[in-house]
Every structure is written in structure tokens, then in C-alpha cells.
Amino acid sequence: MKYIIKDLKIKGVTLTPQRMAIIEFLKSNLNHPTAEDIYKALEEKYPSMSIATVYSTLELLKANGYIQELSIRKRGKACFDFTSKNHHHFLCLKCDNIIDIESECINTCPIVKAGQLEGCKVGEIQAYLYGVCSECNKNTIKKNKNK
Amino acid sequence: MKYIIKDLKIKGVTLTPQRMAIIEFLKSNLNHPTAEDIYKALEEKYPSMSIATVYSTLELLKANGYIQELSIRKRGKACFDFTSKNHHHFLCLKCDNIIDIESECINTCPIVKAGQLEGCKVGEIQAYLYGVCSECNKNTIKKNKNK
DNA sequence: TCTTAGATTAAAATCATTTCAATTCTAAAA
DNA sequence: TTTTAGAATTGAAATGATTTTAATCTAAGA
Known part of the structure; x- marks a missing residue:
């Protein structure tokens, strides 16, 4: 800041x-x-x-x-x-929230690391993961139990 | 089709x-x-x-x-x-072209595979790689040689 | 204090996309 | 084949995010 x-x-x-x-x-x-x-x-x-x-x-x-x-x-x-x-993002399809992913794992992708992408030079990677977040998952489970 | x-x-x-x-x-x-x-x-x-x-x-x-x-x-x-x-995309910052990446490597990201993303359920991953494509790379090299 | 360049503002313009109402088309029934 | 209802297409208008514009303001230096 x-x-x-x-x-x-x-x-x-x-x-x-x-x-x-x-x-x-x-x-x-x-x-x-x-x-x-x-x-x-x-x-x-x-x-x-x-x-x-x-x-x-x-x-x-x-x-x-x-x-x-x-x-x-x-x-x-x-x-x-x-x-x-550099970090990535998880998008919850239920609540629309965007959650940061600190993980480095995507950056260690072998193809990217080796720069083997048919001669391309990769600078930045932005990965977007779509799914259901833990909060929404919990709510779904609760609802199912109540049935 | x-x-x-x-x-x-x-x-x-x-x-x-x-x-x-x-x-x-x-x-x-x-x-x-x-x-x-x-x-x-x-x-x-x-x-x-x-x-x-x-x-x-x-x-x-x-x-x-x-x-x-x-x-x-x-x-x-x-x-x-x-x-x-499911595949990913490479964006050339010079020519604006979008190139498909068939690689599975990003999907094998361990954290995603294990579903360990703090209780999130990951469905789809879209990775966007930004950089310079092989074609534009070639052109840059040529230009430098001509200097 | 005066000047000036840069920042802010409100309003208008832009541009991708969506909506709308009218018309046209399609496919199935008669 | 003709009829007909429902769906698709069309062009124009509406929408909504973002950008541009021109006028006004502000702060720093002369």
C-alpha cells in the first residue's frame, strides 16, 4: 500500500x-x-x-x-x-464469488515450464477454475439432510 | 458436425x-x-x-x-x-491470436485432482497463457538479425 | 498572484449485446 | 396440397459497461 x-x-x-x-x-x-x-x-x-x-x-x-x-x-x-x-481464481457457479488460489501447482505444468509450446514464449498464466465453493457445498449437504 | x-x-x-x-x-x-x-x-x-x-x-x-x-x-x-x-488457450500479445492447447497437464494439477481446494468442488478449468507465439517470435529474431 | 499542466466532472458517445414487435418461415395436421 | 400454430428471423430500438469530450477545477511553480 x-x-x-x-x-x-x-x-x-x-x-x-x-x-x-x-x-x-x-x-x-x-x-x-x-x-x-x-x-x-x-x-x-x-x-x-x-x-x-x-x-x-x-x-x-x-x-x-x-x-x-x-x-x-x-x-x-x-x-x-x-x-x-501471480495467482489463480476459483469461480463459484452458485454464489458468483471469486476466490483466490495461491497454489503454484499450475505454474509447474511441465509443458509450460519447458517452454515447449511449439516455440511460444509463455509469460503469464491465468487459470480459472469453475465449480461450487465450500460454503455452497455445505449448504447443499444441509438441504439434502433436511429432506 | x-x-x-x-x-x-x-x-x-x-x-x-x-x-x-x-x-x-x-x-x-x-x-x-x-x-x-x-x-x-x-x-x-x-x-x-x-x-x-x-x-x-x-x-x-x-x-x-x-x-x-x-x-x-x-x-x-x-x-x-x-x-x-476441455482444453486451454494461449494468447499472443503481439498478434492477438488465440491458440488452442491440447495439453492435459494443467488438469493434472495435484491440488485440483485431490479436490483439496478447501472443500471446493472443481468442475472445469480454463487456463489462459499469455505470451508471444512462435510466429511472432520468429519475426522478432529476424528483425534483430537485420539490425 | 498568475500560469499551466494535469485531474475531475457530467454529459454525450461508443460499442457489444439483448430485447422487441412485426413479419416470415417451418413443420405438422387437416 | 392447404392450413395453421408455433417458432425463427429481422431491423430497429433499448440496454449497459466503458470511453471520450469539453468545461471546470486544483495545485505547484514562476
């Missing part, structure tokens, strides 16, 4: 209250918010803020590598991840 | 010329076309066809499991894969 502020200052980027608030929000909301999520959350404290500012700040943070835009979308909307660390 | 036609007939789905043409196109264009790609390609032969028909047919084929919509988008547009077979 701090390093972002410092970094951006060094880069000569103006740190407006809006930008600070968006960075702060992203830091404390790791549940992959959309631009709208951010806008709505900050609406109260910054009533005059425009959604265009949210978009432009997200673009700025993305371009500087502080956040990642996921390849997948939440109800048609782009969503963002406050980290540059 | 044939089985789709047969299958759909059994299911009582009407096989209009437009639908046939779209299925045919998808079959012979495995480069992950978008709705627009399909529309433009069929424009000449079916001048009266509406883009709405393309979208609705894609939806129909998707719902019946004959095609897959990728999680990633091509220049902001949804793109489709004529297969129900």
Missing part, C-alpha cells in the same frame, strides 16, 4: 483524494470489485466523484502494475485484483 | 439455413471467431441475415454444449470455440 503511494509520487503522479480513496478501497476489499462496486462504495464520502474517475484511476493502477484486471467478468463487468502476485 | 444436426433434430430444434450456415462456419473456422466475425463472413451469402440471429444461434449452440464461449475476449468481444472438449 504505502509503496504504491511512494512509487506513484516518484513517478510524478498526482495523488488526489479520489485516487487515494480508490487505492485504499482496493487494498481493503480483496473480493475483486468492479468499477461500479468502487464507485458505489465511495459515493457517500465523495458525492461529487464521477465514475469516469474510477475508470481512469483503475487504468492508471493497471498500467503501473499495482492491480490486475481479471480475464473473466462478474455479471458482464470487469473486475480487479489488488495484487501483482 | 453431422451429430450436431442429428442431435438438434432429435431435440426438436428447427434447422434453418441460417443456423446451418453458422454451424458450418464454426466447424471450419476454429480460430475462435466472434459474433461479428461470423456475421461478416456470412453477409455475402445471406445478405438479409441479422446479427441478432447470429447471437441467438450462438446462445442455442452454447446452451446445448456444442460450442464454448471463452472466458477471455477478443478486442472486447466474446469469442467462441467449436468444441466441448
